[in-house]
Amino acid sequence: MKKFEKLTSAIVPLPIENIDTDQIIPARFLKATTREGFGENLFCDWRYDEQKNKRPEFVLNNPLYNGKILVAGKNFGCGSSREHAAWAIQDYGFNVVISSFFADIFKGNALNNGLLPIQVSDEFLISIFKAVEQDPATELIIDLEQQTVTLTATGAQENFEINPYKKSCLINGYDDIDFILNQKEAIEVFERKAD
Amino acid sequence: MGKTLVEKIWDAHVVKSDDGFPDILYIDTHFIHEVTSPQAFDGLRNRGLPVFRPAQTIATADHNVPTIDQHLPIKEELSRYQVDMLTKNCAEFGVELYGLGHPFQGIVHVIGPELGITLPGSTIVCGDSHTSTHGAFGCIAFGIGTSQVEQVMATQCLLQQKPKTMKIEVNGKLGQGVSAKDIILYIIAQISAAGGTGYFIEYAGSAIESLSMEARMTICNMSIEMGARGGLIAPDQITFDYVEGREFSPKGEEWEKALAKWKLLYSDADASFDEILVFDAADIEPMITYGTNPGMGMGISENIPSTESQITSEQPSYQKALTYMGIEGDTPLLGKPIDYVFIGSCTNSRMEDLREVAEFVKGRQKAENVTVWIVPGSKQIEQQAIAEGLDKVFEAAGFHLREPGCSACLGMNEDKIPAGKYCVSTSNRNFEGRQGPNSRTFLASPLTAAAAAITGRVTDVRQLLNEDIHA
Numbered sequence A: 001m002k003k004f005e006k007l008t009s010a011i012v013p014l015p016i017e018n019i020d021t022d023q024i025i026p027a028r029f030l031k032a033t034t035r036e037g038f039g040e041n042l043f044c045d046w047r048y049d050e051q052k053n054k055r056p057e058f059v060l061n062n063p064l065y066n067g068k069i070l071v072a073g074k075n076f077g078c079g080s081s082r083e084h085a086a087w088a089i090q091d092y093g094f095n096v097v098i099s100s101f102f103a104d105i106f107k108g109n110a111l112n113n114g115l116l117p118i119q120v121s122d123e124f125l126i127s128i129f130k131a132v133e134q135d136p137a138t139e140l141i142i143d144l145e146q147q148t149v150t151l152t153a154t155g156a157q158e159n160f161e162i163n164p165y166k167k168s169c170l171i172n173g174y175d176d177i178d179f180i181l182n183q184k185e186a187i188e189v190f191e192r193k194a195d
Numbered sequence B: 001m002g003k004t005l006v007e008k009i010w011d012a013h014v015v016k017s018d019d020g021f022p023d024i025l026y027i028d029t030h031f032i033h034e035v036t037s038p039q040a041f042d043g044l045r046n047r048g049l050p051v052f053r054p055a056q057t058i059a060t061a062d063h064n065v066p067t068i069d070q071h072l073p074i075k076e077e078l079s080r081y082q083v084d085m086l087t088k089n090c091a092e093f094g095v096e097l098y099g100l101g102h103p104f105q106g107i108v109h110v111i112g113p114e115l116g117i118t119l120p121g122s123t124i125v126c127g128d129s130h131t132s133t134h135g136a137f138g139c140i141a142f143g144i145g146t147s148q149v150e151q152v153m154a155t156q157c158l159l160q161q162k163p164k165t166m167k168i169e170v171n172g173k174l175g176q177g178v179s180a181k182d183i184i185l186y187i188i189a190q191i192s193a194a195g196g197t198g199y200f201i202e203y204a205g206s207a208i209e210s211l212s213m214e215a216r217m218t219i220c221n222m223s224i225e226m227g228a229r230g231g232l233i234a235p236d237q238i239t240f241d242y243v244e245g246r247e248f249s250p251k252g253e254e255w256e257k258a259l260a261k262w263k264l265l266y267s268d269a270d271a272s273f274d275e276i277l278v279f280d281a282a283d284i285e286p287m288i289t290y291g292t293n294p295g296m297g298m299g300i301s302e303n304i305p306s307t308e309s310q311i312t313s314e315q316p317s318y319q320k321a322l323t324y325m326g327i328e329g330d331t332p333l334l335g336k337p338i339d340y341v342f343i344g345s346c347t348n349s350r351m352e353d354l355r356e357v358a359e360f361v362k363g364r365q366k367a368e369n370v371t372v373w374i375v376p377g378s379k380q381i382e383q384q385a386i387a388e389g390l391d392k393v394f395e396a397a398g399f400h401l402r403e404p405g406c407s408a409c410l411g412m413n414e415d416k417i418p419a420g421k422y423c424v425s426t427s428n429r430n431f432e433g434r435q436g437p438n439s440r441t442f443l444a445s446p447l448t449a450a451a452a453a454i455t456g457r458v459t460d461v462r463q464l465l466n467e468d469i470h471a
């Protein structure tokens, strides 16, 4: 896993609620057997029409909006456990997803892949959407160490929560498997006891 | 203070618990399938690791498989490749595979219980969110992502934060034409598609206790549709009777030992839940969803809620859903013409579902405008249905009994609902495009789906049931 460093970036707003994993990456694209290449089909049915032409009204097709931070409406990532959703977002080029509420499994999957999900208050989310509406080049500063997200335009800042263990994984670029492999002995002791 | 059932099972599976770290939770049973496992096997290869406990890992092919002509090679190249990859990986890593052509093949959450692999008190995971189904047996069962599939294959453990617990009681007697599917659609409509996020939900109350194991699986299956990690029901005699004598369930002395342990699996009277909700079964009528998440459901006789009745900030998303579905607020769904009926998926593809539908359609004919697919959850169910002559009943009504798989539940295999078409479906998700690009899904019970197949419209099954009584 890549180390997560402090990030200043413009944002891509997607003010829709309950964006589910079938929207993020439709099931028909889950036939790949590697982790790469899903970004091409991120939000496929919103991004392209049936003939695979870009739908100009969709935000990813609007050249005004780009950046490494996706900001979406509440209950983002609900639905399936497909990690492909996190892979697609990351493969497209996002490092951070911000919402006022995340579905559990999505959040876990994102963290396991070095994609940082940041939960902010409803009010802060609205203020981000407002700022980007006024100026598409609006930037956010994400400081994982300090656990803050800051709107550069106004200086408005909010703290976010993250599990301390997960935080250290992201900062140091290691994953659960590295951690748990060191516990093999404890696992075997547990198995003998359970028998 | 006493413990909840979740706490009892959790605590019995904690390998290690350190301050500031998630618990290391031991996993008894790991189910895998072709879609979410290839990258995990690759991960093992890259790290030079074996599958740590292959005997506790069971594989099947279900998401990608065709549901006709399963004896022929899979036509779609990528699907075939993915299924072949599973076969190769399982052979290389020594994992038992119930693949296409095997008498035990089927949807992963159907075959586990059916084979007696799913046992009370155990921890079960699978790279599929509907793993919550297994909770019906009094298990901690939940869906995981591919990185975690790799983690469990490598260590038989998962790093997990202890979840919050919620109890949902449903008391009283169910009305005519109301089934387990209606109970769960009702609960989700009440608490919303995010209402259970962060929780393990224990279902209890007299209405739940009276349900069969198959119906309990339907309830637990859809726990994830309100955002919950999992759902479970304390095992009782109905559970033990179901498990006893199955292919892999404990036998003889082992059975007696297991049974004694399982009888302790309940929430203590003084256990405390983080949240408790209570519903009355009498308030539940046959349910149907109208929107694009499972929380957008209503009693079949009700009107679709108007956009104006929603919270202001949620109105755009709500209106977007109605537009996608081609429906309007403040109007009924009853009588709306439909195009497809899909009876299947890990929610409603078990023997009891098929028998109920067959019983109902006997002597009836499907409407001309409707295509009806009945997809059994497993090879064993398919065989049993044929042995009982249900295939003949379905045929006479104009329905097709297909071969087992996930089928039109997720638009990944060949069974897709065409763009713009309406499908009354017994599956669990009505997301945009879930059943195929631009398809439109109304989720309902098998009986409500069967009634729609007969009339060609969204129908209150109670009307047809009453005709039966008066005829």
Ligand code: SF4
Residues within 6 Å of the ligand: B062, B063, B107, B108, B109, B128, B130, B345, B346, B347, B405, B406, B407, B409, B410, B427, B428
């Ligand atoms: S039937 Fe549907 S919900 Fe169930 S495992 Fe298959 S795809 Fe998932």
